[in-house]
Amino acid sequence: MKQTTMHENATQLRSACCSDRGRVRGNNEDNIYFDGQYLDAESDGTEGVLRADFVIPENTSDKGILFAVFDGVGGSQCGEYASYIAAHTADAFRDMILDTISGDDPEMIITSLDMLYADMNIAVFHGSIEYDAYDMGTTAVSLFFYAGRAWCSNVGDSRCYLLRNDTLSRISEDHTTEAALAALGFVGVKPQLTQFVGMDPEEVQMVPSHNSIPFAEGDVFLLCSDGPTDMVKEDRIREILSESDDPAENTAKLVETAIENGGRDNVTVIVIRI
Numbered sequence: 239m240k241q242t243t244m245h246e247n248a249t250q251l252r253s254a255c256c257s258d259r260g261r262v263r264g265n266n267e268d269n270i271y272f273d274g275q276y277l278d279a280e281s282d283g284t285e286g287v288l289r290a291d292f293v294i295p296e297n298t299s300d301k302g303i304l305f306a307v308f309d310g311v312g313g314s315q316c317g318e319y320a321s322y323i324a325a326h327t328a329d330a331f332r333d334m335i336l337d338t339i340s341g342d343d344p345e346m347i348i349t350s351l352d353m354l355y356a357d358m359n360i361a362v363f364h365g366s367i368e369y370d371a372y373d374m375g376t377t378a379v380s381l382f383f384y385a386g387r388a389w390c391s392n393v394g395d396s397r398c399y400l401l402r403n404d405t406l407s408r409i410s411e412d413h414t415t416e417a418a419l420a421a422l423g424f425v426g427v428k429p430q431l432t433q434f435v436g437m438d439p440e441e442v443q444m445v446p447s448h449n450s451i452p453f454a455e456g457d458v459f460l461l462c463s464d465g466p467t468d469m470v471k472e473d474r475i476r477e478i479l480s481e482s483d484d485p486a487e488n489t490a491k492l493v494e495t496a497i498e499n500g501g502r503d504n505v506t507v508i509v510i511r512i
Contacts, residue, residue, distance in 0.1 A: 250291065250293060250512075251293070253290050253305065253509065253510045254287050256286065256288070256505075258505045260502065261497055262500075262502045265280070267309065267376075268308065268310065268465070270506060274329065277325070278322070279318055279322035289485070302385075304380060305381045305508050306378060307396050307506050309376060309396050311375040323358075324378055324435050324436075328380070338350065347450075351382065376435050377463070378391075378394060378435045379396040386452055388450065388453045389449075390448065390451070391448050393444060394435070397461070398459065398460065402457050406475060413434075413447070415429045415430045458485075459510040460475070460479065460509055462508070465502075465505040466492055469495070469505070
């Protein structure tokens, strides 16, 4: 794991991540992009909690810092390969796309992030043809630290949260049938995805959601698959993130709690503290 040397008075970012198969699933369909590291296609997860510390870029000539979580579409064929392809593509295209950003024009940054998600979508779709798995796909949620802001992008229902001043806010947008099910009176039914990475680009237009927030000292960001959020209520997530200022302790506790509460799905967490 790479680490960036700290400079006096620079804004520091401390991060940790963990991915676990959980109690029920026979394999791990989740993956990560931990600013340069991701899992093999066939993996039970990370070997414990990974840590990385960075200096946040102070000007727009510096490279940004990218984190992401991917969740192979549950129950589909080759979900672990879909999430792996997306993570590999994020790594392969990071330098070519994100590092072409110069200045702090929001429209240009969002266009570049759209290009990244489009590349991931095409790569996973072509993978579905190669593996003869027509419904192969993955969710994706990413956080890009650049130009004094945290740029959150997502497709699907993997989430990004911000804990600020003891208030937990979701800054990603679920792309699911949840609202439609609620309107019809269905309660306790798992919503279906309305978008995912790996859709046929000639038939369906994938539209990532974007949100950018100026970050401040004391902010805590959480990226996760739906394994943790299905098992741990948001009030408890807030408590866990508030119990310690060590991102590795937060990460370990979130994963442990999700597994103790049933661990019905793979559990993947990235915690980032400013």
